[in-house]
Amino acid sequence: MYDIIIIGAGPIGLACAIEAKKQGYNVLILEKGLLVNSLYHFPTNMTFFSTSQLLEIGDVPFISHSDKPTRREALEYFRRVVQSWDLPIKLYEGVSGLHKEATGYRVETSKSHYTTRFVIVATGFYDTPNRLDVPGENLPKVKHYYDEPHPYVQQNIAVIGAGNSAADVALETYLKGSQVTMVIRESTLKSGVKYWIKPNIENRIKEGSIKAYFNSKVIAIRENEIDIQTPQGPVTLPNDFVLAMTGYRPNYSFLRQLGLTINDDEDQAPYHDPNSFETNLDGVYLAGVVCGGLNTSKWFIENGREHAESIMASIIQKG
Numbered sequence: 001m002y003d004i005i006i007i008g009a010g011p012i013g014l015a016c017a018i019e020a021k022k023q024g025y026n027v028l029i030l031e032k033g034l035l036v037n038s039l040y041h042f043p044t045n046m047t048f049f050s051t052s053q054l055l056e057i058g059d060v061p062f063i064s065h066s067d068k069p070t071r072r073e074a075l076e077y078f079r080r081v082v083q084s085w086d087l088p089i090k091l092y093e094g095v096s097g098l099h100k101e102a103t104g105y106r107v108e109t110s111k112s113h114y115t116t117r118f119v120i121v122a123t124g125f126y127d128t129p130n131r132l133d134v135p136g137e138n139l140p141k142v143k144h145y146y147d148e149p150h151p152y153v154q155q156n157i158a159v160i161g162a163g164n165s166a167a168d169v170a171l172e173t174y175l176k177g178s179q180v181t182m183v184i185r186e187s188t189l190k191s192g193v194k195y196w197i198k199p200n201i202e203n204r205i206k207e208g209s210i211k212a213y214f215n216s217k218v219i220a221i222r223e224n225e226i227d228i229q230t231p232q233g234p235v236t237l238p239n240d241f242v243l244a245m246t247g248y249r250p251n252y253s254f255l256r257q258l259g260l261t262i263n264d265d266e267d268q269a270p271y272h273d274p275n276s277f278e279t280n281l282d283g284v285y286l287a288g289v290v291c292g293g294l295n296t297s298k299w300f301i302e303n304g305r306e307h308a309e310s311i312m313a314s315i316i317q318k319g
Helices: 011-022 071-085 164-175 198-207 252-258 288-292 307-318
Strands: 002-007 027-030 095-101 104-109 113-121 156-160 179-183 211-213 217-221 225-230 233-238 241-244 284-286
Touching: 002 011, 002 104, 011 027, 011 071, 011 288, 011 307, 027 113, 095 252, 113 307, 156 164, 156 233, 164 179, 164 198, 284 288, 284 307
Parallel strands: 002 027, 002 113, 113 284, 156 179, 156 241, 179 211
Antiparallel strands: 095 104, 104 113, 217 225, 225 233
16 A cells, blocks of 8 residues: 555656655556656657756756756656656556545556555646547647657648747748648737747748738648638638647546546636645645646646645645
8 A cells, every 4th residue: 555646757746756755655656658748748859948947856956958958858857856766656557547445545547456545646738639629630630749840841731829839830840841821719829929939930920931810710621621711711721731739638537537526617627725735535636737727827847846845744734
């Protein structure tokens, strides 16, 4: 029997495990994919907005070549964190159920089952993209995750979205020779687009190098074309790939499967005490970005890592 089981081996799950080890608890991390699974699926050439210092956990220094670390540097850093703290993790072992028992909980997984006194859910949101819900979305050419520009060289691509990811993808693929069209529901790009990216993407749109349809949406996708509804009426464009940078959301079906209550409000955040982060289930806690529900910009690694101390304080109080 474990004292604490943590679901999710992302940076916040690791931070919770470190804090638990500091307090002398017997802890286990369960991860359905690979170590820091979400970070691994970030774009290959991505650079973090945060500094390396703000991403540090467990008093392990994060040394990067520049002020803002790359994805590759982050993967190596969190691997070293696990090694430094000797964190017990079972990778590629997804949780399938959570059952209340007299002494705590029974955690069912794809490979086994475990018993624990406390559970921390640190599953993030990056595994569940916001869908377009249009005909043809399930075609292989539609991507909700972006890796690198090379596959799209000399291709007609549509980038859906108005935020940082969409702007980054549109610029990077354009610079590598793609014919890029942006489809944006809003009348402008989002105000939160990185300050060093926004002038560049706005200038490319202004000069016509990147075509942009504002106040518009994709209504159908076919093998070689897409249909867009614009203020001037429907438009059909030649298309080889659709890169839907439409954001992500928590895996609500999984959270409900665990027995967690989802708030019925705009953010649809899983219910949790704002101080202890305990959910509607006694001894089950939330940590990290999953706490924000649909408000995915509320919590990041740099402020989510603080959840670990609050959760441990509550567990210690329970005795």
